[in-house]
Amino acid sequence: MTNPPFISVIIKTYNEEDGIAKTITSIQQHIGEYPHKIIVADSLSTDTTQTIASEMGVTVVSLTNPQERCCGVGHQLGYLHSEGDFLLLLDGDMELEPSFIEHGVSFLIDNPDYAGVAGVVEMDDVDSYEFKSRKQRINQIYPLGDCSHLGGGGLYRKSAIDEIGYLTNRNLHAYEESELGMRLTLTGYKLHRLDVPYFSHTSYTMSSLALMKHRWKGGYLFASGELLKGSFGTPLFKKALGTIKNEAIFTIYLILLISTLFTLNTTLIISVVLPLLAFIALKTIKNRSIKDALQSVFNLSIFSAGLIRGLFLPLKDPKQPPQHKIINEGKK
Structure with a gap:
């Protein structure tokens, strides 16, 4: 390890022209005296994201095939151009908080059995049901202390990522941080979230229905x-199934419900519908809103349909680089 350690900051982007300058500026302001390289890994934005980042003097790399776009490909693309001792992962709608770098680096230096560390997440006020629900569960999504994965990014030991072969899975449209955590913990590493501010996040402003369509x-x-498909037959499968258990259970329930409707057996149909009605009633009481309860059922139904769709998508070798090109060579 170099002294002081070198940090490669990887920012994944897609049409982030409104926020990318703030993200880069926050890094430049708060990374201190650590030698570093800022990499914007862009998923072929159709706005001015690449231009803004290039003008700010950072390294910009971009996909060349729009079919490659997904959450998992961005940080992996940046990793291919990274160097040094640590990797700091951010999105183009995040702003790095002061002092996290210092605390994160100190933690990893003092704890060599840990592969990554993150901090507290600050979310803005949101309108959609999904993000309101996420904010209500923020302590469950981003738990302090040792954890299974670092949602929202974090500071990773590059040698640990080199050891497991790739950073994030280029096949995944979400859960890429969960899958990364599974591979690291199965290798014997640990992950930790400090009670220190890490980043602030700007959420989508679209409605719940528009967000689902998007x-x-x-x-x-x-x-x-x-x-599920990518982990089948590997040691990751059990952990993967546990990660998406809510969608899996609801998918099985919906299949059972639809199958029951075709029987035209009133007693059987009522017995199968009752758990759904009970779920709606409990959600209504908890959120004090039947609208939110029905929105929850709608969201789960769409996620279930997405699960089935995802099982039929082709998968690529996650260790193979995606098609891409260098847009700008930044300064270190």
């Missing part, structure tokens, strides 16, 4: 099926 079109909702 995520179906972009493939995000197919990720649970992709994760």
Whole structure:
């Protein structure tokens, strides 16, 4: 390890012209005296993201095939051009908080059995049901202390990533951080979230229905099926199934419900519908809103459809580089 350690900062982007300058500036302001390289790994944006990043003097690499776009390909693309001791992962709608780098680097230096460390996430106010629900569960999504994976990115030991072969799975439209955590923990490494601010996040401002349409079109909702299919027959499968258990259980329930409707057996249909009605009632009481309860059922149904769709998508070798090109060679 160099002294001080060298950090490659990887920012994955797709049409982030409104936020990428803030993201880069926050890194430049808060990375301190650590030698570093900032890499914008772009999924062939159709706006000015690449131009803005290039003008700010950072390295910009881009996919050349739009069919390759997914959440898992971005940080992996940046990893192919990384160097040094640590990898800091961010998205183009995030801003790095002060002091996290210092705390993160110190933790990894003092704890060589840990492959990665993250911090506390600050989310803005949101309108959609999904992001309101996420904010309510923020302590479950981003738990402090030792954890199974680092949702939202983190600071990783590059040697650990080199050891497991690739950073993020280029097949996955989501769950790429969960899959990374599975591979690292199965190798014997640990992950940790410090009680230190890591980044602030700007959420989507679209409605719940518009967000679902956007995520179906972009493939995000197919990720649970992709994760299951990609892990089948490997030591990751049990952990993968546990990760998407809610979607899997609801998918099985919906298949049972639809099958029951074809029987035209009133007693049987009522017995199968009752658990759904009970779920809606409990959600209504918990959220004090029947609208939110029905939205939850709708979301689960769409995620279930996405799971099935994802099972039928072809998978590529995650260790093979995606088609890409260098747009700008940045300064270190």
